[in-house]
Amino acid sequence: MQRAALILALTALAGCGGGAVWGWHVVSPMTEQGVRNLEFLIGGLWNTVALSLTAMALSTALGLLVALPAFSERRALRAVNRVYVETVRSVPILVMILWVYYGLPVVAGVAINVFWAGVLALALSDSAFQAEIFRAGVQAVPKGQSEAAQAIALGRVDRFRYVVLPQALRRILPALGNQFVYVLKMSSLVSVIGMQELTRRANELVVTEYRPLEIYTILVLEYLALVLLVSWGVRRLERAMAAGQ
Amino acid sequence: MTETVISLRGVAKTFGAFRALDGVDLDVARGEKLVVCGPSGSGKSTLIRCVNGLERHDEGEIEVEGRRLEPGTLDAVRAEVGMVFQQFNLFPHLTVLRNLTLGPMRVRRLSRADAEARARAMLEKVRIPEQAAKYPGQLSGGQQQRVAIARALCMQPRVMLFDEPTSALDPEMIKEVLDVMTDLAAEGMTMIVVTHEMGFARRVADRVAFMDAGRIVEMAPPAEFFAAPRTERCRAFLANILGH
Numbered sequence: 001m002q003r004a005a006l007i008l009a010l011t012a013l014a015g016c017g018g019g020a021v022w023g024w025h026v027v028s029p030m031t032e033q034g035v036r037n038l039e040f041l042i043g044g045l046w047n048t049v050a051l052s053l054t055a056m057a058l059s060t061a062l063g064l065l066v067a068l069p070a071f072s073e074r075r076a077l078r079a080v081n082r083v084y085v086e087t088v089r090s091v092p093i094l095v096m097i098l099w100v101y102y103g104l105p106v107v108a109g110v111a112i113n114v115f116w117a118g119v120l121a122l123a124l125s126d127s128a129f130q131a132e133i134f135r136a137g138v139q140a141v142p143k144g145q146s147e148a149a150q151a152i153a154l155g156r157v158d159r160f161r162y163v164v165l166p167q168a169l170r171r172i173l174p175a176l177g178n179q180f181v182y183v184l185k186m187s188s189l190v191s192v193i194g195m196q197e198l199t200r201r202a203n204e205l206v207v208t209e210y211r212p213l214e215i216y217t218i219l220v221l222e223y224l225a226l227v228l229l230v231s232w233g234v235r236r237l238e239r240a241m242a243a244g245q
Numbered sequence: 246m247t248e249t250v251i252s253l254r255g256v257a258k259t260f261g262a263f264r265a266l267d268g269v270d271l272d273v274a275r276g277e278k279l280v281v282c283g284p285s286g287s288g289k290s291t292l293i294r295c296v297n298g299l300e301r302h303d304e305g306e307i308e309v310e311g312r313r314l315e316p317g318t319l320d321a322v323r324a325e326v327g328m329v330f331q332q333f334n335l336f337p338h339l340t341v342l343r344n345l346t347l348g349p350m351r352v353r354r355l356s357r358a359d360a361e362a363r364a365r366a367m368l369e370k371v372r373i374p375e376q377a378a379k380y381p382g383q384l385s386g387g388q389q390q391r392v393a394i395a396r397a398l399c400m401q402p403r404v405m406l407f408d409e410p411t412s413a414l415d416p417e418m419i420k421e422v423l424d425v426m427t428d429l430a431a432e433g434m435t436m437i438v439v440t441h442e443m444g445f446a447r448r449v450a451d452r453v454a455f456m457d458a459g460r461i462v463e464m465a466p467p468a469e470f471f472a473a474p475r476t477e478r479c480r481a482f483l484a485n486i487l488g489h
């Protein structure tokens with residue numbers, strides 16, 4: 001799929017300056033206008049990356065926190081986990097973004113800027129999925145592991161921290177990688193509240209240049225590059241964590 | 246007068262409606278080696294898992310080193326009781342050395358240097374000092390089980406529990422594990438060993454217990470136990486397991 005898209009894009013680019021249908025000059029590094037536009041487009045990169053990274057870090061922490069009560073022997077605590085997961089994941093991300101940006105300030109009585117509204121909305125949405133991933137990961141660690149930890153008298157917290165969690169993390173790393181890619185892509189939705197990230201910039205440029213095909217193709221390539229980078233990073237991390245075992 | 250290390254009085258454990266332990270009375274003296282055998286499902290594992298609180302007994306009392314086993318004393322009791330599992334249960338994400346130092350550092354609050362010194366001494370004792378830097382997955386079954394024994398010993402327990410420690414091993418590796426256990430017995434460790442290795446029982450045990458349907462049906466020194474089993478069930482079991 002990704003390769004096909006790349007080939008398609010490259011063939012399109014090869015036609016640069018050619019037929020009347022194409023208007024690659026608007027994003028061509030050969031023309032002054034193209035360079036200006038490319039710079040404008042790529043200028044959204046930092047915001048997309050910062051938004052995604054922050055949201056991912058927050059949602060991972062939140063996801064783990066929300067997963068914890070799922071392991072409790074107490075029914076009420078397990079219910080807290082279920083209610084959170086079911087509620088939060090039933091809200092569409094776009095709706096979450098709108099709600100956090102326009103609704104939360106009214107409820108909480110604090111102004112919230114676009115960046116943090118985006119981070120919060122993405123992190124909240126994603127945390128429900130993260131919680132499920134953590135729960136499944138922890139439950140997949142064989143019971144004998146926690147029993148062996150009990151047998152050497154490790155307390156509850158130490159058992160989780162030193163024995164169960166590290167093994168769960170190794171198992172869920174591919175799923176966490178997926179989730180990161182997902183957050184990265186969903187960050188494009190934050191454009192609707194005016195966040196100057198990749199998608200917003202592309203939209204703004206399309207309005208002035210009237211060249212949606214060319215500009216959105218560049219946008220596709222930008223996300224492709226980011227996602228490939230993430231995949232590569234996750235695979236490296238997997239290999240590093242699997243070393244020796 | 247011998248000192249009692251483990252004492253069980255009327256211990257029962259039910260899973261749903263099923264009584265896995267059905268009133269067990271047992272005293273184990275300091276330095277004693279008790280071998281427990283019996284058919285599958287007779288409650289052998291449940292018995293020793295109750296002794297270190299991996300299963301919570303529903304009735305009766307368990308005392309270890311004079312301390313009653315209850316939620317508040319669990320960790321204190323476990324620190325004195327080492328356990329070796331059939332499936333080794335080593336921590337696969339930690340090196341052999343870290344498997345051994347985790348308990349001493351987190352529970353006994355030893356410094357890393359002290360914990361490592363102790364770990365290396367224990368690896369020496371189980372005859373695999375050269376494996377310290379490896380991960381469990383890189384070792385043979387016999388080596389893994391010896392690491393598991395060393396991990397338990399690093400906590401300097403007063404009692405060692407073994408749940409079929411050689412059942413998951415290839416025949417050629419059984420001996421290396423039994424040898425280590427025999428050494429340990431010779432040093433005076435108090436041991437409860439669930440096993441069907443009757444040769445080991447003859448050589449090492451002070452008493453052999455036969456369990457059936459959640460009860461200790463027979464218990465006697467090995468010579469007597471093997472020569473003259475009193476119950477029909479025990480005779481049948483021994484005939485079956487000794488292959489005649």
Ligand SMILES: Nc1ncnc2c1ncn2[C@@H]1O[C@H](COP(=O)(O)OP(=O)(O)OP(=O)(O)O)[C@@H](O)[C@H]1O
Binds near residue numbers: 265283289291
């Ligand atoms: N967690 C559990 N839930 C339900 N039943 C259990 C559980 N643990 C053990 N049992 C049942 O209790 C009985 C005794 O089990 P236990 O493991 O103590 O037997 P065992 O003598 O060790 O057998 P084996 O030789 O097969 O290991 C079995 O019938 C088993 O099915």
Ligand SMILES: [Mg+2]
Binds near residue numbers: 289290409
């Ligand atoms: Mg068993």
